[in-house]
Amino acid sequence: MSPARPPVSPPAAVLWDMDGTLVDTEPYWIAAETDLVAEHGGTWTHEDGLALVGNPLLVSGEILVRRSGIDLTPQQVVDALLERMVVRVRGDAPFRPGARELLMACVDAGIPTALVTMSWTSLSDAFLESLPPGTFGTVVTGDQVEHGKPHPEPYLTAAARLGVDPARCVAIEDSLPGVASAEAAGCRVLAMPLHVTVPPKAGRSRLAGFEGLDVAMLGRLAAGSVVDLLPAR
Incomplete structure (x- = not known):
């Protein structure tokens, strides 16, 4: 024994x-990024989204602006993404x-x-x-x-x-x-x-x-x- x-x-x-x-929530983030970039005339892929996983949000915002070419500041990107994410997550995590x-x-x-x-x-x-x-x-x-x-x-x-x-x-x-x-x-x-x-x-x-x-x-x-x-x- x-x-x-x-x-x-x-x-x-x-x-x-x-x-x-x-x-x-990563699929939510990538969907929000893709929609935001498309609304501003840029391009964004699933692989682009995965490259942001784990980063501080302003770092991700800087990368998104640089890669997508959209005319927003990193802070504006973060604000827009957070607004969308709060709606998705609230009460249904x-x-x-x-x-x-x-x-x-x-x-x-x-x-x-x-x-x-x-x-x-x-x-x-x-x-x-x-x-x-x-x-x-x-x-x-x-x-x-x-x-x-x-x-x-x-x-x-x-x-x-x-x-x-x-x-x-x-x-x-x-x-x-x-x-x-x-x-x-x-x-x-x-x-x-x-x-x-x-x-x-x-x-x-x-x-x-x-x-x-x-x-x-x-x-x-x-x-x-x-x-x-x-x-x-």
């Missing part, structure tokens, strides 16, 4: 990305399978949680309407930080607000800029790519989805375990 596995302490906190991680359940399991277990997103406050507020009040101990948005992902500031800010050591936190991300931000902040990182690729790296956990993922596994990741079930590419 195998000895019982010793109990594992939960993470100090679980830090959640929003777009592409908790909710599958498209959660990834199992994401909401794991989030609420963390809350029920008393594990502090933070939302760390490069979307701005208007969109995070619309998303939060799909969750019970107080689900997140803090929310860090792209318009609240000086340096967006892949800079570590967003995750360092979240950990500081929660009063926890980033090294004992698990950050869940779907994009390389987000993963790089969390790793630079010293967090244990679980990459769960959906529309873009996150390559393997020593110490980086990767899973295809939330199925089978529970609070106990998050504790093991926080303690230093690495789980990578994705192809080495």
